[in-house]
Structure formats: C-alpha cells, structure tokens
Amino acid sequence: MSTHPVTWVEAAAGSAYDVDNLPYAVFSTEDTAPRIGVRIGDHVLDLGAAATALRPDLAPLLDAPALNPLMAAGATVWAEVRSWATELLTDTAHRDRVRLVPLADVTLHLPFEVGDYVDYYASVDHATNVGRIFRPDGDALMPNWRHLPVAYHGRAGSIVVSGTPVHRPAGQRKAPADPAPTFGPSLRLDIEAELGFVVGRTVPLGQRVATSEFTETVFGVTGVNDWSSRDIQAWEYVPLGPNLGKSFATSISAWVTPLAALEHARTELPSQEPAVLPYLREEGPSGYDIDVEVEVNGTVVARPPYASMYWSPAQMLAHLTVNGASLRVGDFYASGTISGPEKHQRGSFLELSWGGKETWTAGGEERTFLEDGDEVVLRYSAPGARGRIGLGEVRGRILPTIRPLPEEVE
Structure with missing residues (x-):
C-alpha cells in the first residue's frame, strides 16, 4: 500500500499534476499582480499569498513576478519550498488557509527573467537527418559532433511564453538555383521540439561547472519550440551559424518543472562512441525519459522521444562552462531538436518533409512547412513517483509577416 501523502485538492490525486509534480509558474488574476504559484490538478496554489500569510521568511522569494529570486536562493x-508546498496540499489543516485559483481564471507569464540563451544540437538522429538532407553526398555528421555538444548562442530577448502568437519572419532567401538573394516572408517556416534547462545558480567568470554539479545548478526544465526559418537559415548560416533564421521567436512553457519531479524519469544515455573527454564523463543515469507530442491544428504529427538524445543536459552544462564562461541566475539552454530513429519521431518539419520533398498530414491536408494560421502545440510527459506527470505545453499560432517598411515597397 502506498505511503505517499494524498492531496486534498479535488480531482488532483492521480492526475498528471499530483503532488509528485508541482511545477512552478508566474501567474496573475484580475485582482492580483504576478506572483509565483504551483500547479495542482486544474488549479494553481498561490504560493506568494501563502508565504505572505504563513511563511514571511519566504515571501520575498515567492511573492515575486519571476522565479529568479527563488532560484538564486x-x-x-528549492527543496524546502517544494516540501512546504507538498505539506500545504496534503495536510487538510491547510485547506482553508491557502488560496487555490482555477487554471481558467489565471494569466500565465514568462516564468523567469532570461539571461543568456544557448541552443544545442544534441540529438544524433536529428543531426544525422539534417546532414543527409543538406549533404547527401558527404558525411552526415561533422567530425566534431561525437566529441562535444555543438551549440549556438541565441537571442534571449525573443524568448516568449507559451500562447504568444508568432509572426512569420521576413528576410533574405536564396535557393541554390537563384542568381541572387531576394527579400520576403519565409517560405519554409519550421518548428523544433526541444527541452530547455533553467539555470538557478551564479558561477563567476573563470570557473567551471562539473557534470556532477548539474542538480545544484539547474533549477528545472521547460518545453521549447525553437521556431526556425529554414530558407533564411540556409542562406545566412555559412560560416557563422544561425542568426535571423532563429532569432524571431523561441517559445517556452509557462511551467517550470523542478528536477526533483523528474527523478523517476532518469534513464541511461545511448552509448557514446568514441569515449568522451574527462570533463564530459558522468556516473549513473544521466538522460531523461520524456515523451513529446507535436500537434498541428489538432492533429498529432510526431512523437519525439527525449530518451534518445545523445548528449545529456549535464554534459551540455559542463561544456557551456569548460572555457570559464560565467553563469547567471536565469540563464537558459535548450537541447536542440528532439528526434528519434523512426519517421514518426522526428521533431522538425524539415525532417518530416525530408527537406520539403515529402509531405506529412495535419487535419486531412498534405503539408511540408507551416502556413499562416497554423497552431502548433508541443506537449510533454514523463514517469513520476505516482504515474505519468505533465510538463505543460508550448503553444503558438503563426500570424502573417509584419507589414514592410516603406522603403521595402516597390
């Protein structure tokens, strides 16, 4: 018989948001300013109000418009607050002492102030697919790929919370057969289903973070949609990598799932060959068994498995700082596209359409890339202590390109 305490919140026990989960968000209502809450079932526990009334020592951390003060503590x-939230939601003595708000009555905000943003390329299946699409006569993987986690530095200011509409970007495009580039809306707008990691620790310039320090450095995870303009990206990325093809928007979940909720999702990494250098070595399970659904206009078109990722989040963190680069509370890094070995496990439309040569189906329509009006939803789940837990969703709808500047109109 289970010895786990049972929540008193109606319909929450046994759900994907039971007390073994408790993801954090920043929320507001019509009569309250943004503050921190945790999800329990279909409600939000107002941690800011609870701290003010019951734990004034925690009020500066929880009655706050971003997770940064809590993370910096x-x-x-982190463990103390999670334990206290669990007590509030399982001890019936607190039933009338805390405020629960229905999800339908809250507005969710970007959950933390973003510092730097780095996006990795950690899936061997995704990297191999992309290599085969763009270099059909060459090596699918570059020589460095199995030796280090490859990444680019992204645009922190364009990270937006789930539900924020995304305008189709415009920029320079040049197909291989075109004599010169043209300017206009992206014709090959794509997604990348990813997982993100929120840094909750400051590390000064000139120090390094070991793989063993992952759980004391990373506060939690979010879902990520790294929207990508493949035609803009293809023309601009040589020799320095992504820029405008990526920087117009990156959507993240409103919910940050603490690493403590994912202990039952830990799993072994796939075999890494050749052996990694010492600073990238780890002991014990270092991957995560997290499932992703990619939905377009109500149709699930792919199910990427995070368990297939080649590089672990701890290895990404260690590589990020091995040169002495600093970390700040609120720094954020993402896994890169999550793709598995099967076609239905591909986490981008570049792969699903094999560079635009094949179609995938959503809502009965044959598609290659995104069209204006499309709504993409990424959903995440993982094993928890009492069953599967939900990691929230990442939702975004494509709007037309913003109007051109006067000098762009012929």
Whole structure:
C-alpha cells in the first residue's frame, strides 16, 4: 500500500499534476499582480499569498513576478519550498488557509527573467537527418559532433511564453538555383521540439561547472519550440551559424518543472562512441525519459522521444562552462531538436518533409512547412513517483509577416 501523502485538492490525486509534480509558474488574476504559484490538478496554489500569510521568511522569494529570486536562493531552499508546498496540499489543516485559483481564471507569464540563451544540437538522429538532407553526398555528421555538444548562442530577448502568437519572419532567401538573394516572408517556416534547462545558480567568470554539479545548478526544465526559418537559415548560416533564421521567436512553457519531479524519469544515455573527454564523463543515469507530442491544428504529427538524445543536459552544462564562461541566475539552454530513429519521431518539419520533398498530414491536408494560421502545440510527459506527470505545453499560432517598411515597397 502506498505511503505517499494524498492531496486534498479535488480531482488532483492521480492526475498528471499530483503532488509528485508541482511545477512552478508566474501567474496573475484580475485582482492580483504576478506572483509565483504551483500547479495542482486544474488549479494553481498561490504560493506568494501563502508565504505572505504563513511563511514571511519566504515571501520575498515567492511573492515575486519571476522565479529568479527563488532560484538564486539555492538548492537547499528549492527543496524546502517544494516540501512546504507538498505539506500545504496534503495536510487538510491547510485547506482553508491557502488560496487555490482555477487554471481558467489565471494569466500565465514568462516564468523567469532570461539571461543568456544557448541552443544545442544534441540529438544524433536529428543531426544525422539534417546532414543527409543538406549533404547527401558527404558525411552526415561533422567530425566534431561525437566529441562535444555543438551549440549556438541565441537571442534571449525573443524568448516568449507559451500562447504568444508568432509572426512569420521576413528576410533574405536564396535557393541554390537563384542568381541572387531576394527579400520576403519565409517560405519554409519550421518548428523544433526541444527541452530547455533553467539555470538557478551564479558561477563567476573563470570557473567551471562539473557534470556532477548539474542538480545544484539547474533549477528545472521547460518545453521549447525553437521556431526556425529554414530558407533564411540556409542562406545566412555559412560560416557563422544561425542568426535571423532563429532569432524571431523561441517559445517556452509557462511551467517550470523542478528536477526533483523528474527523478523517476532518469534513464541511461545511448552509448557514446568514441569515449568522451574527462570533463564530459558522468556516473549513473544521466538522460531523461520524456515523451513529446507535436500537434498541428489538432492533429498529432510526431512523437519525439527525449530518451534518445545523445548528449545529456549535464554534459551540455559542463561544456557551456569548460572555457570559464560565467553563469547567471536565469540563464537558459535548450537541447536542440528532439528526434528519434523512426519517421514518426522526428521533431522538425524539415525532417518530416525530408527537406520539403515529402509531405506529412495535419487535419486531412498534405503539408511540408507551416502556413499562416497554423497552431502548433508541443506537449510533454514523463514517469513520476505516482504515474505519468505533465510538463505543460508550448503553444503558438503563426500570424502573417509584419507589414514592410516603406522603403521595402516597390
């Protein structure tokens, strides 16, 4: 018989948002300013109000419009707050002492102030597919790929919370057969289903973070949609990598799932050959068994498995700082596209359409890339202590390109 305490919140026990989950968000209502809450079932526990009334020592961390103060308090406080939230939601003595708000009555905000943003390329299946699409006569993987986690530095200011509409970007495009580039809306607008990691620790310039320090450095995870303009990207990325093809928007979940909720999702990485250098070595399970659904206009078109990722989040973190680069509370890094070995496990439309040569189906329509009006929803789930837990969703609808500047109109 289970010895786990049972929540008193109606319909929450046994759900994907039971007390073994408790993801954090920043929320507001019609009569309250943004503050921190945790999800329990289909409600939000107002942690800001609870702290003000019951734990004034925690009020500066929880009655706040971003998770940064809580994250900066360190791993010991993270565990204390999670334990206290669990007590509030399982001890019936607190039923009339805390405020629960129905999800339908809240507005969710970007959950943390973003510092730097780095996006990795950690799936061997995704990297191999992209290599085969763009270099059909060459090596699918570059020589460095199995030796280090490859990444680019992204645009932190264009990270937006789930539900924010995304305008189709415009820029320079040049197909291989075109004599010169042209300017206009992207014709090959894509997604990348990813997982993101929120840094909750400051590390000064000139220090390094070991793989063993992952759980005391990363506060939690979010879902990520790294929207990508493949035609803009293809023309601009040589020799320095992505820029405008990526920087117009990156959507993340409103919910940050603490690493403590994902202990039952830990799994072994796929075999890494050749052996990694010492600073990238890890002991024990270092991957995560997280399932992703990619939905377009109500149709699930792919199911990428995070368990297939080649590089672990701890290895990405260690590589990020091995040169002495600093970390700040609120820094954010993402996994890169999650793709598995099967076609239905591909986490981008570049792969699903094999570079635009094949179609996939959504709502009965044959598609290659995104059209204006399309709504994409990424959903995440993982094993928890009491069953599967939900990691929230990442939702975004494509709007037409913003109007041109006067000098662009012929």
